[in-house]
Amino acid sequence: MSWMAWTLPTASFFVIIALMLVGMSIWQTVSPGHQRKGFLPISTTRGDRLFIGLLIAAYAHLLALALTGWPLWIVTLVCVAGLIALLKWG
The missing domain is CATH 1.10.287 (Helix Hairpins)
Known part of the structure; x- marks a missing residue:
């Protein structure tokens, strides 16, 4: 991963987006939305x-x-x- 300059704000941005997607996927599985x-x-x-x-x-x-x-x-x-x-x- 040395091709990208990973700063703390950049890494935290991508981690937060990934956690939001995982959380929404789990929420959709547990309680299907409409x-x-x-x-x-x-x-x-x-x-x-x-x-x-x-x-x-x-x-x-x-x-x-x-x-x-x-x-x-x-x-x-x-x-x-x-x-x-x-x-x-x-």
């Missing part, structure tokens, strides 16, 4: 909402880095809160 319509304009499953939330978080981080001077940890906390809200009510 499509529902929340505040999003489409019917979604848990996996759909997770994917949409990860995309929104990625673009929010890019926009925050480009347009604001906010520290990265504040943007990350806002994105985590948004992801939790999207998973619960989306």
